[in-house]
Amino acid sequence: MHLDAAALTSLQVAQMWRAILPSGRDLDWRIPASGSNRNAAIRIGIFMNFGNQTTLRDQVVLNGAGVHSNEPVRIVIRPAAINTGVVFLRKGLPGGRERRIEARWNKVSLTELCTVIGQKDDASVSTIEHLLSALSGLGVDNALIEIDGPEVPIMDGSAAVFVEAIDSVGLARQSAPRRFVKVLKTVRVEHNGAYSELRPGDNGLSLDVEIDFAAGPIGRQRKRLDLTPDRFRQELAGARTFGFLRDVERLTKMGLALGASLKNTVALDGERVLNPEGLRFPDEFVRHKMLDAVGDLALAGLPLIARYRSFRSGHKMNVAVVEALFADRSAYTIVDAEARREPRSELAYGYRPTAVLAEAR
Numbered sequence: 001m002h003l004d005a006a007a008l009t010s011l012q013v014a015q016m017w018r019a020i021l022p023s024g025r026d027l028d029w030r031i032p033a034s035g036s037n038r039n040a041a042i043r044i045g046i047f048m049n050f051g052n053q054t055t056l057r058d059q060v061v062l063n064g065a066g067v068h069s070n071e072p073v074r075i076v077i078r079p080a081a082i083n084t085g086v087v088f089l090r091k092g093l094p095g096g097r098e099r100r101i102e103a104r105w106n107k108v109s110l111t112e113l114c115t116v117i118g119q120k121d122d123a124s125v126s127t128i129e130h131l132l133s134a135l136s137g138l139g140v141d142n143a144l145i146e147i148d149g150p151e152v153p154i155m156d157g158s159a160a161v162f163v164e165a166i167d168s169v170g171l172a173r174q175s176a177p178r179r180f181v182k183v184l185k186t187v188r189v190e191h192n193g194a195y196s197e198l199r200p201g202d203n204g205l206s207l208d209v210e211i212d213f214a215a216g217p218i219g220r221q222r223k224r225l226d227l228t229p230d231r232f233r234q235e236l237a238g239a240r241t242f243g244f245l246r247d248v249e250r251l252t253k254m255g256l257a258l259g260a261s262l263k264n265t266v267a268l269d270g271e272r273v274l275n276p277e278g279l280r281f282p283d284e285f286v287r288h289k290m291l292d293a294v295g296d297l298a299l300a301g302l303p304l305i306a307r308y309r310s311f312r313s314g315h316k317m318n319v320a321v322v323e324a325l326f327a328d329r330s331a332y333t334i335v336d337a338e339a340r341r342e343p344r345s346e347l348a349y350g351y352r353p354t355a356v357l358a359e360a361r
């Protein structure tokens with residue numbers, strides 16, 4: 001179908017969108033990105049990020065191996081009730097135990113090379129950032145992720161496979177308004193000239209990421225993006241993780257990167273990209289850093305209304321800035337999106353009275 005978005009107000013388009021796609025499943029229709037059309041598309045994207053909470057329509061199963069452990073692992077991403085957030089259910093522990101671990105900043109135990117939640121000597125899940133990024137980037141509020149090993153599978157080193165899996169079942173809109181963490185004042189962490197910063201913003205999450213590597217193929221790259229599901233799919237999801245050949249020996253001695261290969265990592269040797277297929281984007285490196293940041297910021301537990309800016313940042317600094325935000329009660333507030341009226345038949349999952357929304361998470 002054809003829509004002339006420039007001739008409509010964003011509210012009219014949003015109403016049409018709701019009428020056409022009452023399930024909220026298909027967030028993937030496009031308007032040519034130019035001039036006022038582009039602005040309309042951005043406004044619609046922002047609108048779609050607000051509204052009701054979402055979960056997956058059905059479960060999806062993924063099999064792969066951990067990039068650090070190289071152990072085979074299976075994950076099942078399941079729909080979850082309103083206000084669950086993203087929770088891992090770590091299975092396969094000694095004695096058949098299982099353990100729930102919320103994907104939240106205060107459960108993070110390690111941020112070296114990847115982000116780990118839970119406790120290493122008990123139950124933990126590592127390399128969660130690309131999966132969290134996919135869920136957050138597509139606007140999934142609630143999901144339960146069963147995992148039978150200690151590390152999320154690396155797949156192709158990007159978030160593309162997770163996005164494809166989530167899109168294969170689509171999203172169900174739930175009967176409660178989405179809740180956000182709205183940043184009220186700037187928080188910043190810095191170290192040796194590198195920094196991560198969250199500033200107040202008006203609409204959703206906008207990102208501005210800059211990196212500076214000595215290696216020729218990377219160099220200095222900067223990318224800015226107002227996060228919407230479409231832009232996440234098109235501009236970030238496919239960007240792969242990267243590493244330097246000189247680090248591989250050091251990492252494998254530490255028992256890390258045992259599953260790394262050209263199938264899941266852009267490998268650099270001096271000035272050369274070793275992958276025969278080359279890069280997916282000329283600035284794939286900064287795109288991947290932004291993808292990582294979306295996953296790390298998802299550890300806030302709710303979507304952010306903020307402007308994120310970073311320079312030479314990584315997982316550690318991103319988690320630290322989220323921690324700094326929550327350490328200052330005057331730096332943020334929790335807001336509800338306005339609830340949409342839904343016919344009862346569309347309440348696919350987790351209907352609970354709206355009074356429940358008053359509970360603190």
Ligand SMILES: [Zn+2]
Binds near residue numbers: 288292
């Ligand atoms: Zn990454």
